[in-house]
Amino acid sequence: MKRLAKWRLISLFAMLALVLSGCGKPYLSALNPAGEVADTQYDLMKLSTYIMVGVILVVVVIFVLVFVRFRRKDEKIPKQVEGSHRLEIIWTTIPILLLLILAVPTVASTFKLADVSPMDKKNTKALIVNVRSHLYWWDFEYPGQKIVTSQELVVPTNEKVYFNLKSMDVKHSFWIPAVGGKIDTNTDNANKFWLEFDDKRANEAGNLFYGKCAELCGPSHALMDFKVKAMSRDKFDAWVSAMQDVKEPQKATTASAVKGQEIFNQSCIGCHAVTPANKMPDTARVAPNLTNFGDRSRVAGILDHNKEELKNWIKNPETYKPGNMMTGKYGNLTDDQIDAVADYLMGLKVQE
Template structure:
């Protein structure tokens, strides 16, 4: 019975490992499916360390098996003692040193390469720099060179380095796009800097959409602090920037229901949410996501399907979907007609057809 129980437990773990190995494969959220230069380098380091560790285990097991069978005790005689063998001591001292060098040299070289953000710090630099600001539980993305601000969905060009300034506006979070590289903490008292590069071919395979997460435990909705990354060609990125720069004033609602929604938005929501891409408010005053291009997004609140029904559910009771969020209780309860009107207006906030 004990043996049967052990085999059941082993079978359970084997099935669990098989199931978990298939998680997130289609959505490009795995660090084991690299989609950029940084992710490639980190993946190569993971493979190198894994090969070294597996190699050590294999060699040790082979030596163990040989010794187990070859030097089994057959009589009462005492085997030859090898204490103080200079040859053996040199071998088991030199081999770990060599293994450490094999791991340390590429790791240190890669670390210094990934830490090089000098291009973004040069005067009149032309590289794309994005200021990432983390909040409970959403993300703010500012493009200072383009004078744009957006939220929850990061838009970047492919096949070029994109530089990031990371900071938190409340508590410690961590910016991570598993398939492309990272992660790096966002702190309240300093700005962390790094760069990523998004591979065009693998972006196309992923439908030009990657998934980012907060990788630092930050509260009850930590696991729901997601954001999306649209990786598109430079031409399409420039077109997106041009379209966004054209939204200097709130877009006019189309249709009677949307007009009612805009009036409701101006009464209840505009104190926290901006609907212009430039968003001249200082970053410390940005208490809620920018909604300029809300209709173009792929998720509501970063986690729900992007449709009117889910949007109305989110507005009705955000605490149900993101416990501890700062939107709960900021506006009066709305009727079904008000929710329909507000959803109609918000889903119409689009900058590109």
């Protein structure tokens, strides 16, 4: 009875795992590709799956036929086939052909997806984004546009976007499941690759994709998310212009926000920048850039973007991201002071 109960429990967990494996959001699924890289990787996944399933079916059919047709009925020893040149050729040739069918498109795609030569050309017109990973947030620099932002990657659709990736602390991994990836961000060298964001799929996803860290990096690894805003080239150019127009910290417009800006300048400006210009080395960026914080869709990459969640984050970031570098650095602010700072940050917008 105990063994029966144990097997029932194992069967239940197996069924739950099968059901839950199908749960998820379209913008987080690698099986719902939204770009050229994702399409290529998805096609390779399907090809390898078809080959594996085909091999399994052939083996099962042969097994059943042999089991039924050649089951032992008497003591007579059946004809022995070891040393058959025909069989040896068949079961050697077929695996080689299957490997070639899988290897040729895989190798061709590997070289295609690894081609980042346009970003290395002098005076290139390619859009390049320098990605810098930190515990537990992301930094995005657009060297050609001379702007920096954090936590939300903004990209144009239907064109290649080239990425130059590096880590500022420990190994992380940059991954946008619906669009392609993933690739490690290392501390000692920069990795490069490119992605293309499909306009139609971006519209279906509400122009918002989710990115994640795919390398175990600490207690808040699962919470190291970032958002990707994919938009037409015209809208992207408008966003770049709006960011470039911010030459100095935006001034607060309400009494509460003015008070919050004063507190921010006393307690937070040492880590957080509120202008997008790249005026500091990578190693000097110790906290996310907040220039367009009011335009974002998440607080700390994981919380709903509203004033209450922002206040909760400022009050106790350790509750939401254990091990994060902000914990204990913002000072002992009162509830009124936190409320004022939240008003100021929510007003940092570059686009209406």
